[in-house]
Amino acid sequence: MRRAHPVLPLAPGSTIGILGGGQLGRMLALAAARLGFDVAILEPEPDSPAARVSAHAVLAPYDDPAGLQVLARLASVVTYEFENVPAAAVARLADMGVEVAPGPRALEVAQDRFEEKSFLNRHGAATVAFARADSGEEAVEAIALVGAPALMKTRREGYDGKGQRWIEHAADAARAFEELGGRPVILEAAADFRRELSIIAARGRDGATAVYPLSENHHEGGILRRSLAPAEVAGHIAEEAERIAARVLAGLEYVGVIGIELFEMEDGRLLVNEIAPRVHNTGHWTLDGCEVDQFEQHIRAVAGWPLGPTHATARVEMINLLGEEAEGWLRFAHEPETRLHLYGKREPKPGRKMGHVNLVKPLGR
Amino acid sequence: MRRAHPVLPLAPGSTIGILGGGQLGRMLALAAARLGFDVAILEPEPDSPAARVSAHAVLAPYDDPAGLQVLARLASVVTYEFENVPAAAVARLADMGVEVAPGPRALEVAQDRFEEKSFLNRHGAATVAFARADSGEEAVEAIALVGAPALMKTRREGYDGKGQRWIEHAADAARAFEELGGRPVILEAAADFRRELSIIAARGRDGATAVYPLSENHHEGGILRRSLAPAEVAGHIAEEAERIAARVLAGLEYVGVIGIELFEMEDGRLLVNEIAPRVHNTGHWTLDGCEVDQFEQHIRAVAGWPLGPTHATARVEMINLLGEEAEGWLRFAHEPETRLHLYGKREPKPGRKMGHVNLVKPLGR
Numbered sequence: 185m186r187r188a189h190p191v192l193p194l195a196p197g198s199t200i201g202i203l204g205g206g207q208l209g210r211m212l213a214l215a216a217a218r219l220g221f222d223v224a225i226l227e228p229e230p231d232s233p234a235a236r237v238s239a240h241a242v243l244a245p246y247d248d249p250a251g252l253q254v255l256a257r258l259a260s261v262v263t264y265e266f267e268n269v270p271a272a273a274v275a276r277l278a279d280m281g282v283e284v285a286p287g288p289r290a291l292e293v294a295q296d297r298f299e300e301k302s303f304l305n306r307h308g309a310a311t312v313a314f315a316r317a318d319s320g321e322e323a324v325e326a327i328a329l330v331g332a333p334a335l336m337k338t339r340r341e342g343y344d345g346k347g348q349r350w351i352e353h354a355a356d357a358a359r360a361f362e363e364l365g366g367r368p369v370i371l372e373a374a375a376d377f378r379r380e381l382s383i384i385a386a387r388g389r390d391g392a393t394a395v396y397p398l399s400e401n402h403h404e405g406g407i408l409r410r411s412l413a414p415a416e417v418a419g420h421i422a423e424e425a426e427r428i429a430a431r432v433l434a435g436l437e438y439v440g441v442i443g444i445e446l447f448e449m450e451d452g453r454l455l456v457n458e459i460a461p462r463v464h465n466t467g468h469w470t471l472d473g474c475e476v477d478q479f480e481q482h483i484r485a486v487a488g489w490p491l492g493p494t495h496a497t498a499r500v501e502m503i504n505l506l507g508e509e510a511e512g513w514l515r516f517a518h519e520p521e522t523r524l525h526l527y528g529k530r531e532p533k534p535g536r537k538m539g540h541v542n543l544v545k546p547l548g549r
Numbered sequence: 550m551r552r553a554h555p556v557l558p559l560a561p562g563s564t565i566g567i568l569g570g571g572q573l574g575r576m577l578a579l580a581a582a583r584l585g586f587d588v589a590i591l592e593p594e595p596d597s598p599a600a601r602v603s604a605h606a607v608l609a610p611y612d613d614p615a616g617l618q619v620l621a622r623l624a625s626v627v628t629y630e631f632e633n634v635p636a637a638a639v640a641r642l643a644d645m646g647v648e649v650a651p652g653p654r655a656l657e658v659a660q661d662r663f664e665e666k667s668f669l670n671r672h673g674a675a676t677v678a679f680a681r682a683d684s685g686e687e688a689v690e691a692i693a694l695v696g697a698p699a700l701m702k703t704r705r706e707g708y709d710g711k712g713q714r715w716i717e718h719a720a721d722a723a724r725a726f727e728e729l730g731g732r733p734v735i736l737e738a739a740a741d742f743r744r745e746l747s748i749i750a751a752r753g754r755d756g757a758t759a760v761y762p763l764s765e766n767h768h769e770g771g772i773l774r775r776s777l778a779p780a781e782v783a784g785h786i787a788e789e790a791e792r793i794a795a796r797v798l799a800g801l802e803y804v805g806v807i808g809i810e811l812f813e814m815e816d817g818r819l820l821v822n823e824i825a826p827r828v829h830n831t832g833h834w835t836l837d838g839c840e841v842d843q844f845e846q847h848i849r850a851v852a853g854w855p856l857g858p859t860h861a862t863a864r865v866e867m868i869n870l871l872g873e874e875a876e877g878w879l880r881f882a883h884e885p886e887t888r889l890h891l892y893g894k895r896e897p898k899p900g901r902k903m904g905h906v907n908l909v910k911p912l913g914r
Contacts, residue, residue: 193882194877195878196875196878196891196893196904197893210582213602214579214582214602215584217575217579217601217602217893218579218889218890218891219889219890219891220875220878220891220892220904221893222601222893235584236587236603236604237578237579237582237602237603237604238601239601239602264699298763335578472840475837475888475909476888484882489879489882490882490883492882492885493885493886497856497862497863499863503794510561510585513560513561513585514854516560517849517854517855517857518855520857521858522856523840523841524583524584525583525584526561526584526585527585528562528582528585528586528587529559530562534855539561544840
């Protein structure tokens with residue numbers, strides 16, 4: 185059932201497929217609906233947040249051939265809410281003539297932390313020193329290269345601080361390697377950063393790009409706690425972040441919204457921490473601080489539409505609601521400057537992202 | 550299966566029922582999803598715009614007992630997107646212990662144009678002169694009361710200019726009465742108005758009220774063409790509109806968002822044209838001109854949440870996209886100040902509301 189790639193831009197009334205039924209898929213689906221699109225969600229869990237606001241729900245593992253075939257029949261283009269989409273799924277969709285955006289190159293790079301940092305350095309985006317290791321012995325050698333303390337991460341998978349640990353002494357590296365499952369890892373030098381920033385950027389099918397103002401991000405226990413945007417940054421920092429975004433987007437021949445996490449170093453340099461080939465938690469402020477938020481922007485890009493404006497219309501503090509914090513919804517609803525976004529998740533497990541609030545203030549205050 | 554009324558405010562994760570699956574239901578459903586609610590749509594047409602963004606779709610006539618029972622089982626509270634909900638449906642839902650908001654009083658008044666104007670006058674809101682007629686003979690007499698030309702409308706049903714006609718001479722009244730189906734009518738005096746305004750207002754379960762800035766509205770062929778908001782009005786006009794809204798909301802013991810159409814007369818008075826006990830086309834500007842739009846406001850009200858802020862954050866020109874006008878979507882997508890809202894309707898029939906655009910400009914320009 186090979187068919188021609190859709191003639192773009194995609195007309196309203198078409199169906200956009202999304203791999204993943206979590207909160208990012210949900211907010212993408214809501215944005216797509218506003219533009220007149222239907223949405224089909226492929227997700228192995230029943231009753232997912234995104235499926236409950238979408239026209240079609242395909243209940244199947246991400247790499248299930250039958251499920252992917254149903255999705256291919258429904259959707260004119262497919263995107264995803266998380267970067268660990270199986271490469272086989274994307275290949276199978278391509279075989280069936282369905283384009284996936286962002287494309288396979290973005291997934292290859294983002295799914296492997298060693299490939300990612302190598303790609304970044306090749307494209308003129310600085311990172312901390314890093315080295316790969318496929319054994320405990322290599323891990324010890326890698327520490328000698330990058331110095332201690334160093335952060336050991338599995339090359340693949342892991343999020344919100346999972347699948348990683350700090351190595352204080354080279355002697356501990358071999359044991360840590362085994363504790364992380366004996367899988368290929370990357371060792372990263374500690375970053376002496378002043379603060380964490382991120383830039384949300386987008387690239388359309390025509391190669392046009394757009395960047396949102398920078399966000400300043402605060403993590404706790406490896407999980408994003410809050411973001412402030414637009415971040416107060418020196419002009420040259422903003423320009424450097426935009427240069428990095430432009431290089432990454434072009435290097436990946438990217439289509440869609442990308443999140444690029446940055447370290448602002450004590451010495452004033454900007455290093456890339458990681459890239460996420462999708463809408464990003466640190467871009468949730470755009471829902472109430474921009475005319476076109478990151479979700480609509482992503483839908484516009486993957487549908488081949490022109491990108492929308494990205495300037496800030498307000499100053500926003502975004503605070504994630506983790507676990508039982510979302511039970512404070514009534515208190516937030518009483519605050520006139522607070523915009524509440526809840527994801528429809530049934531179980532408030534500790535650390536689970538249940539929603540977020542955007543505290544909105546006028547620009548220039 | 551009688552059960553206690555929900556303990557309010559309604560918690561996220563609950564299901565809100567909506568009678569009607571059109572664009573208003575769709576935009577209500579999107580707003581409800583943002584706050585973490587599930588939505589169940591009851592609508593006789595398959596593949597409706599609202600059902601495609603909702604967790605549950607009940608395909609049944611509005612007064613179908615089985616369909617209403619399914620809705621009652623799913624939903625903690627039920628609202629509606631149009632005022633011609635059968636009274637029997639609301640009564641049946643009440644029998645099953647499910648609250649409907651806005652309540653039966655609002656529907657009774659809004660479903661009958663004679664009751665509506667009588668209610669308004671009783672509550673200190675002026676209207677044009679009007680008279681009822683149940684026969685051609687009475688229609689002729691009514692013209693004598695209100696003067697010619699007069700507007701004859703069926704007392705019940707009709708929208709966007711349907712079910713009404715102008716009577717130039719009393720002698721034509723009897724024939725017009727027959728042409729409108731021989732049903733009870735109301736005769737309204739011509740309003741010598743300078744312009745049409747509307748006010749979107751809300752009342753919470755706690756009796757708190759909130760009003761949005763006035764909108765200036767332009768109709769063509771009985772269909773809303775465009776709205777400008779906030780309208781430029783004299784201070785006393787805005788205050789009078791707010792007084793009218795407060796009286797109407799209190800008089801109906803209203804819960805939810807209401808649209809009140811006003812005539813600004815050449816002599817400076819403000820007359821009420823009609824009230825719509827629901828979110829309203831002239832409030833679509835709030836989607837891009839307010840922090841909490843009319844759809845979220847309505848969901849907040851019917852869920853027993855506190856009302857949100859209603860001040861304008863931008864100046865908006867809302868233009869309805871009728872019929873094939875929506876096919877200009879790509880042109881609109883290219884305009885940076887234009888926010889596009891499409892309803893997912895399959896067939897662009899002439900005059901059919903397919904979407905709208907909000908042209909957004911900074912306040913004070």
